[in-house]
Amino acid sequence: MHQVSVKRIGVSALVVALLIGGVLFTQRKPPAPPGATAAALPASTAPDTTAIRAGLGEVLAAYRKIIVLLADEKTLSGSELAAANQAGQGLFHDNLARIAGLEDAFDALTASRDPARFEAIGRLLDYIESDPALYDADRLAFRELLQTLQADVARDASLPAIKMHKRISEDLDALAEIEHNYEKEIRRIFGRFDQRAIELKRERWDDYVAHLKKLYSREQILKDYGVVLPYPAPKAPPADETTKDEQGEIFGRGLPKKVVALTFDDGPHKLYTDEIVAILQQYNAPAVFFNVGRNLGTLGPDGSPKLGPRAAVSRKLMAEGYVLGNHSFTHAQLSKQTGDSLKAEIFNTDALLKAVNPERSPLFRFPYGARNGEGLHALETAHLRSVMWNIDSLDWADPVPSSIADRVLRTVDKEGRGIILFHDIHERTVKALPAILDRLSAEGYRFAGWDGSGFSLAKGNAVPVEKAAASPGYGESWAIVVGIDDYAKRPKLHYAARDAEAVRRSLIEKFGFKPERVFGLSNGEATRTNILALFHDKLAHGGVGKNDRVFVFFAGHGATRKLSSGRDLGYIVPADSDPAQFATDAIPMTEIQNIAESLDAKHVLFVMDACYSGLGLTRGGGSGGFLRDNAKRIGRQMLTAGGAEQLVSDGGPNGHSVFTWTLLQGLAGKGDLNGDGLITATELAAYVAPAVSAVSQQTPAFGSLPGSEGGDFIFELAGESEFLGAQTAQLSNEAIALNSKQEAARAPVETSGKAAPVVVVKDLQGGEQKIVTPAAVPTSQRQLAQRANDRGLQLYKEKQYAAAEAQFTEALKLRPDFALAANNLGFVYYKQEKYPEAARWFENAIKMDPSRAIAYLNLGDARARSSEGEKAKKAYQTYLELAPGGSGAGYAKQQLERL
Template sequence: MSSVTTPWRRRLLAGLLLTAGLTLSACQRPGAPNAGPALSASAAASAAQTSPSLTAKADALLALHRQMVVLMDGEAALKPAEREAVSSVGLMLFHDLQKGQRALVEQAFAKDASLDALAQLLDRIESEPSWFDADRLAFKDLLLQLQQRLGASQSIAGLKLAKRAQEDLAVLSEVEQAYERELRDTFGRFAQRGIELKREKWTDYVAKLKTIYHREQILKDYATILPSVQAKPSAGKSERELFGQQLPEKTVLLSFDDGPHGRYTDEILEILQRYQAPAIFFELGQNLGSVDAQGQVKPGPGSDVARRVLAAGHQLANHSFTHGLMSKFAQEQVRDEAAHTEALLDKAGRSGQALFRFPYGARNDEALSTIESLKLRSMMWNIDSLDWSDPIPKSIAARVIGEVQKQQRGIVLFHDIHARTVQALPLVLDQLVAEGYKFASWKDGQFLSADRKPLDTGDTQLAGAALYRDSHALIIGIDQYQRWPRLQHAGRDAKAMQETLQTRFGFRPENVKLLLDGDATRSNILRALNKLSGKELKRDDRVFVFFAGHGSTRKLPSGREVGYVIPVDAGLDDLQTDAIAMPQLQELGEALPAKHALFVIDACYSGLGLTRGGGASNNNNFIRDNARRLGRQMMTAGGTDQQVADDGPGGHSVFTWTLLQALAGKADLNGDGLITATELAAYVAPAVSAVAHQTPAFGSLPGSEGGEFVFELAAAQEQALSSDSGQLDAQASALAKRLDEAKTAAQAPTAKAVQVKLQGLDGKEVAIAAPTAKVDPGARVAAQRANDRGLQLYKERRYEEAEAAFTEALKLQPRFALAANNLGFIYYKRGKPVEAARWYQKALEMDGSRSMAWLNLGDAQLQAGDDIAALVAYKSFVELAPQHPRTAELRAWIAQPDAAHRPKLPG
């Protein structure tokens, strides 16, 4: 394995590598991990005999490879939030490794480079005694490029080096096969002139690396550059972006990032042709060519590859120009990255709807809006092959197949820049074809089948953001009774329910009928209910009926009791004629053509709706099953012999106030973003019973087939806490805490489902299964929900719990500027201005455009006695928010040069 290398050639190699632009170690990037200790004393001795520069750069590349191995080891067993963080950092390490390898190859084949320099490099890869077999897998792509370029050499020396690279690749192929079996079989004969194998196990290799690197430290070192991603489901995630869950069952869409590649893209095209599978290739602009300062497009060799992708019938899409972390870019830089790549794609002949994929999946609302302004649509993925981190093709294939089988549909992420992806892809496609999966593409605003026909995503639409085709509601609130005692809060209850349905759950105003006081006559209520049964109501709709007012009971000669809701014009003596009986409501509910209907009755003596039974399906296919089953359910405020409290907090009855709290998110017992009627009852009934002398009842009505009425939670509107943020009064805050304490029985952490006992509609005690098995929504959504929970807890003056919620949001999404601001305000509220200022500053480091964070920072610094720093913060605030109510007083404060004479500011 020796090669003749003269001292001057060594100096030349050192000079080449010093100018190659390689990252000496990851620690050159702020906040990134260092490359670890020297590999061994023998490595240092070997370096002394060759080139210190070569040693440093080879060790830097290997350090990145090793950190990737440690980071990704056992990632499948991590929690989703941890797995996302690990994957993001690992992908950054991988791209550092790719850049280093590209720079090394380009400089090694520069005009003034020598073959002796390449021979030294091969010596290092082949014979460094401190390296493991798996270490050398880090240089597989490098060896492939050396083999290709040297194979066309015009010199004997060049051809010999190409042969060495080819022999080394053959040995590495054996290494891969061996690790697939974990060395259960004996190695065969290997080429001895190149890499000499030590036959260590992969587990031994990983164990050794873990003595050098630690996942926790790698994540901590990279925490300041973890991707920040969109955290605004309320903005219409399913409409703004494309996700794999939107595909029909047994359908996958293949996507490839980071190309085009001069060799592997063409090989992937051949494989796709064999399986007649379409794909979308998300290209990097820098791989297609360049765009000069005047906007002139200069296609490179990659554009020729892109044209071959189009000629093969596949789609080209935009993956930015440089693969930068676009959530950290200014909007103008985001625009340039996307626009330059668009120009190159157009030059290559791309047509059809333009798609965009954010590198690392890192995006915020500003970045997403910027690419949308270029008429681009974001496409994400839900099945990650991790082909960039896994050196074993069979392992890559097994991962993809396992995820597809688990999710039954999805957009699969591959990269067309690896040899191992080329090897893994046929294994994946073989299995998918055998299992009857269909391949999809995207064009003209819709998913298409492989033969370019629109896919029927009807079931999937119901399982996604649109659980129902349309939503209808009848809301009734009566305070001003003609003959019955007047109430205080029923009208306010009805209006609050109307607002909740429209603002939080997307009920269209024209579909919400509100009847208050004099309008809520018996004939008007029945007319409105009958109208709901008309032609405008469809099978996939839902109907919500809410009544707040008086209720009563009439005892029949048979001894059975019948409950009634009391319209505004009802008399005191003739309920049968003037009121509306519960059986009549049930009959009207059964006649509704809608899929699901829920009646909520906040009235005295209202727990007399006869039940037919029927429970909710609680399994992985809940949404799909629930979409097929009719549901007719009712929840009442009290039992057959109970009056209900009309004097709850916030100007509501206790029952309705608790119901509104539940619909704000507290009734999502398993964290899946959905509140079923059963979950609603499981939260409301025990909570109300704990604070009032009434027992809410719940059950299914005749005509129900076990379907569940479902409320889908959206994220709360973005709210940055500040000194003008509203809070509940002391009574409401105390009651909210008692309600939460009352629901703990329905949320046992170890149980899949808890039997919650409450009153049935027939007056008998029943037990319902309240789901408690927690659903992991992914780090982004979980962080948003934690922030929303913190906002609610702040409103309830529960500061310690709010602090924990905002801290959880930041742990899930470390670059969540809104949560950082809100956590700072909790510290400020608790009299800790210094800690508050630190979090406000962190929020502004993440997003300097947040005006409220500047205002909060000024308030905190002023409270801490730092008037000069407060002055700087206030100046930034008034520039960003000239119309804010506090801007005028702050301008006056800023304009006063004498600090002693400045007006006192609130807070």
Template sequence: MTVQRLAPLALLLTAALALSACQRVNNVPAALPAASAPQDGSATARLREQADGLLALHRQIVVLMDGEAALPPVQRREVQALGQQLFHELLQRQQALADAALKPGALEATTALLARIESEPVWFDADRLAFKEVLDQLATGLKSAQTLDAIKLARRAQDDLDTLAEVEKAYEQELKEVFGGFAKRGIELKREKWTDYVAKLKALHTREAVMKQHGAQLPAAADLAPEPPASAASGAMRGVAAKDREVFGDKLPPKTVLLSFDDGPHPRYTDEILDILKRYQAPAVFFELGQNLGKVGADGQVQPGNGSAVAKRVLAAGHQIANHSFTHGLMSKFELPKVKEEAANTEALLDAAGRNGDALFRFPYGARNDGALSTIEALKLRSMMWNVDSLDWSDPIPKSIAARVLGELDKQQRGIVLFHDIHARTVQALPLVLDQLAAEGWRFASYQNGQFVVSTDKAVAAPPPAPGELYRDSHALIIGIDQYTAWPRLSHAVRDAQSVRESLVTRFGFKADNVTLLTDADATRANILKALNERFGDVKRVKRDDRVFVFFAGHGSTRKLPSGREVGYIVPVDAGLNDLQADAIAMPQLQEVAEALPAKHALFVIDACYSGLGLTRGGTPAADSNFARTNARRIGRQMMTAGGADQQVADDGPGGHSVFTWTLLQALSGKADLNGDGLITATELAAYVAPAVSAIAHQTPAFGSLPGSEGGEFVFELPASAEPALSGAVAQLDDKASRLALKVDEASSAGRQPAAAASGAASAVQVTIKGLDGKDQALAATTARVDPGARVAAQRANDRGLQLYRERRYDEAEAAFKEALQLVPKFALAANNLGFVLYRRGKFADASAWFEKAVEMDGSRALAWLNLGDARLQAGDEGKAMAAYKTFLELAPKHARAAELKAWIANPSEGTRPKPL
């Protein structure tokens, strides 16, 4: 599958994908309800009518914006201006529908709305994307209602959101292909193409008709003008000759950018953007709507709302807040007293939030005239425009948004960039933009005392790219052989291969179709070479920005050449004992395969014995503070092996694995992330695995780069945990394996020594291990600590606690879960997990308290209710235990313990008492 750049029409995939609560005052009639809608006054009918209106507007925006990039400049500006107005109307309709569905007593009507979103037969597949924001608010709002019916409906809304995420992904990655099918409850795709969808909408609407309905029209051909200068391209103003009255990006020095965000503050996304800006040390100006900050009474009294607290956090983070009007209306069409009222009321709210510094104003849509500009100037405000528009309001694809911004900045070489802090997609696109700007040495500017102030230093080193951005695609060949025809049979190689494959697919996002698994009879020499050469050598399948992983578990051998040089081999299932050259696969052959790969990075992991490979090249790259960026430009070809030619590779490790693969899997669980940046490089992997394996088995793993490598590193990106909450069903290592896991961690840590980093590079530790040529080498692994933000850090602490619990290291697990809760106090999953560790140690009262906190934070967590029931039962409070069990059964009626609990609840005096862990 190839990833295609989306055509302009797909930038609309609709405007409805934005997650926003922004509203505007102009209630433009955007749609006609379906003729079949009931006309009675019931809540169900009202929600139905609101949904129809929202969908009709969604469709109109798609038609309006389809192909707009190909229009002449004047027409394109008119279309974009109307598109933004309709989009804000769409946001208002989404918010109104969500609010109506969340009203007390509307549960039956909300259920009917969900059913319609999921299965309305006359709607197209992509129509349902119009309701993503509504579903998101329902999933959150219903969950907080804390009633069982509402919680179950919240879970249903979340299921639908998950389905819509698949729809978005399908459009992003394969616009011209048919949607992939999925058989989950709710939305069932009819699999129409996007082009078919747009064609059907154009049968209902035309661009001209949409514009006419909303009081706009395309300029006639005679009125078309050439593209305006970059400084005035956004919201060109008629009747104002003195451009110096406003601030434009063309006044910035070269390679300098000022970031601006409109339409907030948003209760969620503004804070997430602040977190990103902090990591990049980038200043910004936030143009805020008065209605999002609070109200101003007829007597002029300011009544701050919830948004005012967000604005104060913006100021506390060192950024500017500025005026974006009160209602986001089209101020070029307002009477001048209305313009003054809009600006003045917002000024009062900004002052109440603590605003200081320059008083800046931005006209909504860039729509202004001389009278409006003079009016805001009379209030001592100065208009700031933009010359780089992210179009994040209309483009649902973060990569596309980032590419647009970077392309415009590259062309203009300076600029004020317009983003919106009310969209999830902006949160995803922003790090992609800032990372590239930092890599290219751009500087950030602010606006103070009537002039641009440019940072004296270049942008700081960027954190790792956003999730999913390290590689275009991932490919793997996994080989495991137990049942050799001539060589001694093994016990665990096939299981090793299967576990590695499972980890790649379920943990690291390798597509199942891209992972080839060859075991036993299938792992012949011919099949292995065919997979290596044909599958990985196909430039139509494997691209420059891909990665390739090869794992082999089986026999290895070494042949001594007449020259005295030794050559290592991996042994296929059909190899004989006496002719390695003809029957086995030599390391030079793997070297040729590695060099011929079109992929950026490749890693070969060989769980077998080797020596004398002679393939090492120049050691490992120096620690690099800009690792994530520079690594993307370097070819990487690396190999790690389990032991030397004179060593037996242990095939009897814990959990039915070899010692090497068991340690490898432990490392990939997150233990090899030595600097806590969420990435495990091949060097970090070797730095953890090699000393650990050497400490618990008589074998010495080797690691190094292959010829053709340019210092690039294969990278595993640790995912956010998808693990279940701790309960009695979570398996743990036995005592022997638990002791071994502790020994592995201690051995790996003991082998690391501080090392001096290269000038200007990150700090590092040094581990001495064998190179692929059999000689000792000092392996430098970067350990610069990275601040990932509180949410990510809490998730990683929780993941670490889960791993420690499985290893029966309860003190450390308890500390990890407490760390997670200290970072994010409302982390329900960590609260449950901390409670379960206490429960496991017999502290039932303390455990109950944490389980109670978990269900207070999130009443939909079925396992937390089960754990609470168990803890109360163990503490001797059967009444409260029964109440918790009843709630659990409502949420998880098909759980394995359901029958046992139902029997006891039905007849507690005679029924069998539940048997918790």
């Protein structure tokens, strides 16, 4: 009876929408003092009801969230309503547990025989009756609890109990009156009575809902319950491109033009199935694998399935997002089968597939395509659907891969669309498949997957085959990295050598520079002779090609000398430089400029953590086809830490100068100002210059050297693959404080017509220039999701949890199957001590990627913090099974011993 009553309120939250925000309680009961709540009332010797009061607040919060979820039901799409129902069910069942706990607490309180128990109950009623923060609509959340409390009090025959029973009865009557008034409003609506009165009532309800929406958002409630709604799918194609519904058997002829579905029969195979999957993943192509039952296992005398070794291949297929179909038990010609033997071929394999994964598809393929009426009827009984094909590779008969590929492509050209039949039990299929997919992709064909009800263009990472953002197109990457702290005849520095080493690691580990092509000099090694030898011997004469890039980093002393012409000339100062011989043993920037012009490389970027001036500047115009045009232009650019005679700030975080720390942060992803996964030298300067100026007396300068044709050096960011966990390092408080100060100063000075940030930066001659962020290179949904995840990771490391949560949420909207982002969102919840919510997202990550061990470790921690010991044990044990030698294995064993 209790559950039915509570469920009625949960399901009919909109009907509770009546709850007009009236004043029945406040009219009947004396109001509390302004601002008073149960917690603010005078202390007494009554039993402590703090936990009960908190529980009432949690019940109210869940009740309100259900209303927010469903208040606009008529405006929600089907998927939005389904998600709201899912989260609402979670809220409802959680509230049942809370209400059951409160009922137990009421039972214990009324049965305690404590003389002050009724005073304690009265305080709880004061909150329900007259707390000024409550609407009457809120008070209906406590109706069932009041009924339970009334029944508890009725067991006591004392005078205080009788008075309390009367008070509760009056409260229940008031709640009944509210509902009764709402019923009268409904009758007025249908009776077409006073429209203005009705309108006023709706406004009052809307005020109540508006109040709740200030407290909660539908998106946040859904996310707390493990749901992030993806962005709406693109609009349907034109009428002649829409998928036609194929009634009965599916042949693929109803697919849109230039759309094919890939299917593979007769597996799983212990070798070739995995190889085929590896090829499909390169093209982001979905597929259906029709399994023969005897390859999966056997059935016992009682019909119970017993899976064999190859079932693991099929289980892995489903874990990676592929679809399993039924291809009979023995691959017999079913057109010749009848009765029980025919049914066994269908139902036995279905039982084995369900044992592999209950979510197996309802698809069946007749071996050889041979079927009869009885077989088709048997499929209906089993709720399976026959899938045929209209493009046959004949790979079971043709031993020549090139011939198989030619046959498929010719047939596809003829048919224009359809289902292709392959077999994943032949090596020749493995060899033929790449050529087929290459050609189909090049000709604009897209791949369809099974969506649960039909073949359709796959979402997100599958169709169309999403081309990666065009690559910067470099050949080899070269670097010279020099850091000097220990000067023989000049003041010593403290961070330069460490800065150079950090930059060297970043080039190799993050941007793929080969270690053998990154040449470094440190301290006493960095003499004038050795520095120039690197430029001349390793670069100018060392094989640098026309399509290569060269990056040069120098950290050390710099100087500026005024020439007789009045022009400033910058120098870098080697470790062995003598101030008395400055003109001969320092290296003038004119010499560096000459070296830069002599290199065959396409793009060269100098980054100098020192102070310079006196360099010429040329400017290149922007272009819409950025990467295409940039590849044609020679680029020679320089970014310096400061202007002439400015001192470089050595005291940045983590043992770096302020400039190099900011540079490393930019290269870690913050310099990707337009979010396309590429950091140009221009973007890097637009990020670094204002950020450094905001926290120091330096004004970094940037520009193109003479001889440049406007090309822009490019770093291509690799997607972050780190699953957040307890071992993930975060930045020091010093680093976070500096980053926050820099971020606050990064607002653009002005905005162009297209809302691209415009940043004012010093040029290499000391003047000012305006830098406009380059237009973003087109990216796919998948890449945008990766970038959002990467930004979330940066924000997490800076302990900006709300902002990180927003970025991981964005990643999941763009790519709903993104296990990495799901885990990371869960860990952000975990860090905020929202353990049930964290557990839901760790479970989501596991569903998306069951082999991801760290998600089980995180899930164990979340369950343990939620006092769910058995569930925590299971998660820790699974982690140890997947990663017995993992970095968290010792920790997981310790946790198991404690539970």
